[in-house]
Amino acid sequence: MQNNADLPVKTLYLGEPNPRQALFLMDKHKYVAFGGARGGGKSWAVRVKAVLLSYRYPGIKIMIVRRTYPELRSNHINQMKELLSGLAVYKDSTKEITFPNGSVILFRYAQNEKDMDKYQGTEVDVLFVDEATQFTEEQFNRIKACVRGVNNFPKRIYLTCNPGGVGHGFVKRLFVDKKYTIGEIPEEYSFIRSLVTDNKALMKTNPDYIRQLEALPPKLRKAWLEGDWNIFEGQFFEEFRDIPDGYITRQFTHVIEPFDIPREWTIYRSFDFGYGKPFSCDWWAVDYDGRAYLILQLYGCTDIPNEGVKWHPDRIFSEIHRIETEHKWLKGKQIFGVADPSIWDASRGEAIIEAADRNFVYFDKGDNKRLPGWMQCHYRLAFDENGYPMVYFFNTCTAAIRTLPLLQFSERIPEDLNTEQEDHFADSFRYFCMSRPIAPPKQKESKRLYDKDPLNLYHYAAV
Template sequence: MFGGAAGGGKSHGQLLDALRFACLYPGSRQLMLRRTMPELERSLIPAALRLYPQRIASYKVSEHRWDFINGSTLEFGYCDAESDVTRYQSAEYDVLRFDELTHFTESQFTYLISRVRGANGFPKQVKSTTNPGGVGHQWVKKRYIDPAPPDTLTEFAGGTRLFLPARLADNPYLCQADAGYEKRLQLLSVRDRKALLEGVWELNEGQYFSEFSEALHVVSPHPIPSGWKRYLTIDYGLDMLAALWIAQGPNGDSVVYRELYQPNLIISQAAAAILAQESGKEQIYCRLAPPDLWNRRQETGKSAVELFADCGLLFDRSSNERVAGWLALHELLAPRQDETGAVRPRLTIFHTCRNLIRTLPALQHDSRNPSDVAGTPHELTHAPDALRGYAATVYQAPPAPPPSAYDADIGAFLRY
């Protein structure tokens, strides 16, 4: 990944590298992606038309594809909606290229890189460019920035990874042609200036749960004390079933000890999948589902909770208060000092609950209502919405300590 400051020539370099690969490996196939088609039409497509020699390649507008005289192809594509990745389900590419990688969700990226395959002898590569920030900031940082210093090749099970930092100074042509560009970047907000001018990845503005820390909130699986109450909370739709099992101690401390995260399940399949996760000895104190599952379905005349009940699962209605629920979750995640003096949160998560751990820190503030969570990309909201239902319904703030004699005297004085 080549990423960091704006103006470093990232997209230009991506296009030239694609041209080089197409010429070096006759018959190769490449796909270059932006999140939306208008972004392609404003940036990569016109830039490629200026850069690529027409004597060796021609652009087919209707198919958004460059055809080279040696048989190579470079296709431009997009993934606006989460499900748009399926348009590439049967495709094969030698190189997959993401422009502005942080605009994509991790699930989109993971699906799309499975399209890099083929029996030819060409190198198989995924090459990305991006600025910090955006809906994918957290997972991109975790994948490319955190594991190793810049310019350091790292090995992993599927190959190697490399992060190349981009700096405005890397592009002297822009600095010469537009001497005021850096000054305009200086006028941005502190957060945007850090991201676009300095290429800083340590950003948490816009992150809704900025207090979330894997070091603090993610724990290894451990035995659940027998006296703890166990809850199941779900967010259900045909696009995704997100189910979380949470144990709560007598003092209100909670631990998310299991998750189920699976798409395309009808209710009977979802119920079977949930029941298969629970051991025969496990006693669930309460199962929670959001109020919309009580709406009757036109095709059956029954609500979703009635259909779940037919399959052996009974649910109580969880609170659907969004802002109040998120605030309760803030309370559960907030680090606090316990009776031993240790600083820890009221909610921890087993490291096996990887989708909750992935999506919770990726949530952003709603730009129109900063007290709420942004509803897009929708894929990020399923597991956190299930957790919100638990927090809004079950969490109770600890009782305030009794007032001291001094406080009582002050209160009497103020009343007088």
């Protein structure tokens, strides 16, 4: 390990902040939230502010918190090690950087309750919680309790945030709605908005990132591109369109009349099993352009209370097998199956997959990452610049068409959907989409809303 005293003299170049980052670097409120949208240069600003404070106040103790260790490493530790190489010493065993002037930056994560216990006894002067909306208010309060101590160093708490996440509600309350409760002093809170468009460095190196945000349906685009905190309510798949005569043009609709599937198209089967709830088995045909069509659906309830089991697993899978051996679109074809990974779970007795195997119905495990999965569903549903989506539903698939537009946003995790609703087809759709992920489609120029000056809308930004 290197000793501070042996460090050679080296010039530190931190780079140039953009105007929003500069506001963040200069802000002296006790609580400062920075962000509002994705890719605004938040983590960069956290690192630079932590380094500036370390030099400005010799002996200060700073902590940077992120939810998981891999995120902490890839967003902060790696960059800080590089930035401060030869100037300060990083110790992996303690995950701390020590400066020759005695200042220390601690890197900490908090993925579960056990990690939270580690904060007890830690005392710091300045805390940065990066992506604070990934924490619940209770977790945030426990981490915040580390900011204490009797010395003359400033005591500050910095948060970076995007709309969405389990902490959406408390961050919005404190910094956007500015509704305070007893013990909270309004003058101590400041909010600085930064949008991805403020991050010229990223816009230059990764213009695709903007394209991805623009391809989102309006509510998510408003949240992640424009930094709107009021949007996670109402219909989850707001882009879903069922235009009765849509089959004539197939433009700006997702629901079409069935047609005979060319034999050459690939067939997929996605499946979501509900314990005591509906199951959804969905057959998709994919054309030469990668466009998917929901062609057939088997949907039913696995167990109706007081009526006995209607659709026990063997009946479901033997029916799936029958359809696949008899239906003209499916018989004789190779079918790629993907299913809810929980059907491999044997902790409640025989795993459901055993019944599938027994009936010659085979599946790969679906990817159950929810938010990336919903993104894939949104990318598929998005209309391209000519009004064509990457997924259509035959109007005979009534459970899909009925349930998809009914789903609502979750109140608990704002950018997820409310899982207490009939989301079985949606889950099956998600497994299918994740098995064949696509890039977001190109949008029309007119959708570029980000040129508006956000300051006109957000007079409460700390300027």
